[in-house]
Each structure stands twice: as structure tokens, then as C-alpha cells.
Amino acid sequence: xxxxxxxxxxxxxxxxxxxxxxxxxxxxxxxxxxxxxxxxxxxxxxxxxxxxxxxxxxxxxxxxxxxxxxxxxxxxxxxxxxxxxxxxxxxxxxxxxxxxxxxxxxxxxxxxxxxxxxxxxxxxxxxxxxxxxxxxxxxxxxxxxxxxxxxxxxxxxxxxxxxxxxxxxxxxxxxxxx
Numbered sequence: 001x002x003x004x005x006x007x008x009x010x011x012x013x014x015x016x017x018x019x020x021x022x023x024x025x026x027x028x029x030x031x032x033x034x035x036x037x038x039x040x041x042x043x044x045x046x047x048x049x050x051x052x053x054x055x056x057x058x059x060x061x062x063x064x065x066x067x068x069x070x071x072x073x074x075x076x077x078x079x080x081x082x083x084x085x086x087x088x089x090x091x092x093x094x095x096x097x098x099x100x101x102x103x104x105x106x107x108x109x110x111x112x113x114x115x116x117x118x119x120x121x122x123x124x125x126x127x128x129x130x131x132x133x134x135x136x137x138x139x140x141x142x143x144x145x146x147x148x149x150x151x152x153x154x155x156x157x158x159x160x161x162x163x164x165x166x167x168x169x170x171x172x173x174x175x176x177x178x
Contacts, residue, residue, distance in 0.1 A: 002056070002087050004095075007046035009037075016055055017048055024074035028140065031071075036060070046072075049088050056084045059092055064161040067153055068092075068099040071165075089128040093149055100151035102158060107136060107143040107178075122147070132178070139173040 007017060018033055031039075040046055043063045049056050056079050060072035070092060075085045093101060103125060108118045122145075126132075130147035135155045137144050146158055153161075155175040162170040 002084075002091060003050040003052070004091055005048045005050065007048055007058070008040065011048060013048070013055055017046075017058055020055075020058055020074050020076060021072065023077070025072060047092075049084070049091070051084070057088050059088055061092070061096070062161070062165045063096075063099065064164050065157075066099055067157060067161055068096040068101045069161055069165065070101060070103045073103075085124065086128055089125075093129060097150060100148055100153050100157075101130075102133075102146055102148045102153040102161070103130065104137075104144040104146055107145045109143070134178050135175065136178045137173045137175045139170075145178055 005011060007014070011017065021030070021033065021036075036044075036046070044061070045063070046058060046060045048058055055076065057075040058072065059070065059074075062069045062071055073085065073088060073092075075088070105121055105125065106112070106114075106118050108122050109115065112118060125147050128149075130149045131152070133146040133148050133152055133154075135146045135153070135158065137146075137155070137158075146153060146155075159170075159173065159175060162173060
């Protein structure tokens with residue numbers, strides 16, 4: 001069973017959490033650390049997950065009305081494949097059981113350079129209780145697919161969520177049925 005800590009300025013291993021955050025997501029997909037940290041509050045939450053004292057991963061959620069958006073999930077590289085990601089997702093879905101929970105992933109495209117990685121990621125989320133919504137969108141030259149758990153999220157609900165979360169820049173997202 002994992003120990004969960006809500007990240008704040010009082011969190012003891014912020015450097016370690018930031019290192020994992022920076023290492024796990026491409027520059028163009030990361031909210032700058034100072035900004036993400038400044039936004040933390042009731043509707044924007046970051047959690048650190050521990051196996052006893054061992055830091056294993058992080059999760060970042062944005063809550064909008066009845067939807068929780070899982071923006072970031074990362075497990076320490078040397079600990080991947082040991083079930084920690086699945087356990088973190090179970091913790092998130094349990095804590096957010098009153099909310100529809102949504103994630104966006106790159107569309108699984110056989111022509112993509114990272115096809116195997118995309119397929120593995122999608123299968124991980126499907127195995128963990130997420131389902132396809134039939135909704136996708138195109139944003140900053142990337143095709144995304146929405147998956148949700150605890151209820152289906154519509155394109156309109158997601159659009160409102162990202163406008164609230166990302167601001168006016170999200171108005172450039174082009175939605176489509178998959």
C-alpha cells in the first residue's frame with residue numbers, strides 16, 4: 001500500500017519530485033515548475049507517492065466541476081514495471097471516485113515513431129479502468145485521444161476544462177470524433 005503526500009512548499013523532497021517531473025515529460029508538454037507550483041490549491045493538486053520511505057512517483061490533477069483531469073503521472077524510471085503506476089492510478093481513482101476522471105494520450109498511430117510506446121501507454125490506462133471516450137483533439141501539432149474513468153467525458157466538458165486549466169491558448173484545440 002502506497003503512502004500518499006499532497007505536495008506543498010513544506011514537502012521535504014521537492015527537488016526529487018521536480019527532477020522526476022522534468023525528466024518524465026517533454027519540455028513542450030510541461031507547465032513550468034514555478035507556475036505549476038504556484039497554481040497548487042484546492043482545484044490543482046500534486047501528489048507524491050511512496051513505498052515506505054522510497055519515493056516512487058507523482059500525480060498532478062486539475063479539478064473542474066465534476067471532472068478530474070490527470071495531467072501528469074510519472075513513476076521513477078528504475079521502478080517502472082513493478083506495478084507502482086497501476087497502484088498510483090488505483091489511489092487516484094479511489095480519491096476521485098466522485099469525479100469523472102479524464103486523461104489525454106497521443107493517438108495510437110502505427111506510423112508514429114513512438115508507436116510501441118503509445119500502444120503500451122494506452123493499454124496501461126485501459127487495463128487500469130479507463131475507457132475510450134470516442135473523442136480526440138488536435139493541439140500544438142499533436143493528435144490526442146481522451147480516455148476516462150468513473151463516467152464518460154464529452155468533448156464539450158473537456159473543452160471547458162482545458163479552457164479553465166490552460167487559459168485562452170486552449171481555444172486553439174480542434175476536437176473530433178475518433
